[in-house]
Amino acid sequence: MAMADRRRINGPTGATVPPVFLEQTLALTAPRRAPDELRKIFLKTSLTPPATGSAFLELSAPSTLKLTASVYGPRPLPPSAGFSPHARLSAELKFAPFSTAGNRRGYVRDALERDLSTQLQVALARSVKTATYPKSGIDVFVTVLDCEGSIDDYNTLGIMQALAGAITCASAAIADAGIECVDLVSAGIAAAVGEQGSLVMDPSPLDGYDVKAAALVGYMAGRDEITLLWTKGELNIEGGDFESVVDKAVEVATQIRTVLNEAVKERVLAVGGVNS
Amino acid sequence: MAPVANPSAATAPTPLSPAELSYLHSSLSLRPPIRPDSRKPAQFRPLTAELDILPSTHGSSRIVWPDGGECIVGIKAEVEKATPNKDIRSRVEVSVEVAGARDDDPLAVFLASSVGDTLGQKLAGRLEIGERWHWKLYIDILLLTPPVSHPATLLSLAVHLGLRCTNLPRLVSAADEDPLFDDDWDAALPLYPSNAAEVGDVPAVTLLVAAVGENIFFDPTREEMAVADCVLAVSVDWDGKIVGLRTLESGTVSEGGVKRKVIKKVVEQCVPVGKEVFKSLEGIIKAGF
Numbered sequence A: 001m002a003m004a005d006r007r008r009i010n011g012p013t014g015a016t017v018p019p020v021f022l023e024q025t026l027a028l029t030a031p032r033r034a035p036d037e038l039r040k041i042f043l044k045t046s047l048t049p050p051a052t053g054s055a056f057l058e059l060s061a062p063s064t065l066k067l068t069a070s071v072y073g074p075r076p077l078p079p080s081a082g083f084s085p086h087a088r089l090s091a092e093l094k095f096a097p098f099s100t101a102g103n104r105r106g107y108v109r110d111a112l113e114r115d116l117s118t119q120l121q122v123a124l125a126r127s128v129k130t131a132t133y134p135k136s137g138i139d140v141f142v143t144v145l146d147c148e149g150s151i152d153d154y155n156t157l158g159i160m161q162a163l164a165g166a167i168t169c170a171s172a173a174i175a176d177a178g179i180e181c182v183d184l185v186s187a188g189i190a191a192a193v194g195e196q197g198s199l200v201m202d203p204s205p206l207d208g209y210d211v212k213a214a215a216l217v218g219y220m221a222g223r224d225e226i227t228l229l230w231t232k233g234e235l236n237i238e239g240g241d242f243e244s245v246v247d248k249a250v251e252v253a254t255q256i257r258t259v260l261n262e263a264v265k266e267r268v269l270a271v272g273g274v275n276s
Numbered sequence B: 001m002a003p004v005a006n007p008s009a010a011t012a013p014t015p016l017s018p019a020e021l022s023y024l025h026s027s028l029s030l031r032p033p034i035r036p037d038s039r040k041p042a043q044f045r046p047l048t049a050e051l052d053i054l055p056s057t058h059g060s061s062r063i064v065w066p067d068g069g070e071c072i073v074g075i076k077a078e079v080e081k082a083t084p085n086k087d088i089r090s091r092v093e094v095s096v097e098v099a100g101a102r103d104d105d106p107l108a109v110f111l112a113s114s115v116g117d118t119l120g121q122k123l124a125g126r127l128e129i130g131e132r133w134h135w136k137l138y139i140d141i142l143l144l145t146p147p148v149s150h151p152a153t154l155l156s157l158a159v160h161l162g163l164r165c166t167n168l169p170r171l172v173s174a175a176d177e178d179p180l181f182d183d184d185w186d187a188a189l190p191l192y193p194s195n196a197a198e199v200g201d202v203p204a205v206t207l208l209v210a211a212v213g214e215n216i217f218f219d220p221t222r223e224e225m226a227v228a229d230c231v232l233a234v235s236v237d238w239d240g241k242i243v244g245l246r247t248l249e250s251g252t253v254s255e256g257g258v259k260r261k262v263i264k265k266v267v268e269q270c271v272p273v274g275k276e277v278f279k280s281l282e283g284i285i286k287a288g289f
Helices: A111-125 A156-176 A241-275 B018-029 B106-125 B152-164 B222-227 B260-288
Strands: A041-045 A053-059 A066-076 A088-095 A136-146 A186-193 A198-201 A211-220 A225-236 B048-051 B059-064 B070-081 B092-098 B133-143 B205-212 B215-218 B230-236 B241-248
Touching: A041 A156, A041 A241, A053 A156, A066 A156, A088 A111, A088 A156, A111 A136, A111 A156, A111 A211, A111 A225, A111 B106, A111 B241, A136 A156, A156 A186, A156 A211, A156 A225, A156 A241, A186 A225, A186 A241, A198 A241, A211 A241, A225 A241, A225 B260, A241 B260, B018 B205, B018 B215, B018 B222, B048 B152, B048 B260, B059 B152, B070 B152, B092 B106, B106 B133, B106 B152, B106 B205, B106 B230, B106 B241, B133 B152, B152 B205, B152 B260, B205 B222, B205 B260, B215 B260, B230 B260, B241 B260
Parallel strands: A088 A136, B092 B133
Antiparallel strands: A041 A053, A053 A066, A066 A136, A186 A198, A186 A211, A211 A225, A225 B241, B048 B059, B059 B070, B070 B133, B205 B215, B205 B230, B230 B241
């Protein structure tokens, strides 16, 4: 201790090593789901009082996807819009600034949000009986409060999951608004993963699969019709890869439809209770 | 704050009345169908193509559609230092400008992302220069006239031709050195070698397909899209693989979606039609040199 520097405050003599914690991510601790197992969905309608119809969707842990949809309308179109014999459905999907794990997202709509908004509109437009509401506009707003995984141009699954949640949630909100529809739309995702291209239902970006191709469908189970199809990645036609991925995604959408039915039913029962 | 309900360039309403749309819908659902311009279901409109028209680019092309749609593609390359852990797809940057539309127009956004999706990893893999450097490719697309019909096919064919005639300076340094290039432009190497088509490694093309009832139409006009049950933009590879598929906005004449078997029929027909398209593109490229 004779050598200790007295002009400075010295550290304690018995040196210790700072503790090093092992890196732990949510994805590793979560038990992996079976390839054909879907996550549980929480879907509730009428949670935004000022909107004509609204819904909130959340996926079970470890997924953190949360989104709300609100529907305004049918309301008259502004005079500048011109005459339209059908209702015009517009959809807007927005990521909240705090929704992503990494970088903060800005308030201004970016290219990805515009792209997803258009796809959301395509998925919903043909499920609504637009001819019933001439000269009116139906506006759907979806806000993604929390994403799962990162959202960037190259992470397809994160984007697809957000869009799939948005379609299901927005369809519940449209039904909640009491707008006449031909059927409800639920969305499902399936992916071909690994070298063999084995099929996974409802893959999450947190599962850490090596995704070769993924398909998202917007599906009207009551009519067995597809309103939206979006695939990414190489898929063979002759080998039937394309068909099997789409069929799997439809299967997912069909199962998600049961959740959608229950959520919409709650509201119908509540309204019935008030009237009787 | 309501979202603006004004339709974009792609979804501009047709001047047809509901009765006219219904007439068009039933004539397209006939077996065999009758198209307003008497084309066959899988027949494209004739087009004019030019290669290598811009001397200050590494590769360029121009395609003109008979309805006045005109598209110019210019491709420029830069050398960029490789950053680890960065997705290689970021080596290709696509920008689309539609004349007369704002740069955040949904059409331009859609076109840029669909071109990027179509090219994907395969093109990015070609841009390697040694270990620490790579090419960064800027694909700038200019749609000169406000499109009368949806320009997805036009754009994708123009990008294909532009990429096929792109030449990059020849590397003279070793792979692990800082890159040094041959300054003789005549010695430049093509991005896609002339035999690329024989080995099947050429950029994919996007085909626009509309389904009306059981009938399927390639290269639909705006009026046909307005009455279609569904419009799909299918990107096909040389070897008949689907590399991407998107649903576009279709008309509101009828409600409901499409059956799975119709979609299956669409993608199955895209394979032979895609082969034909690739064959004619090959003809254009052969004639261009």
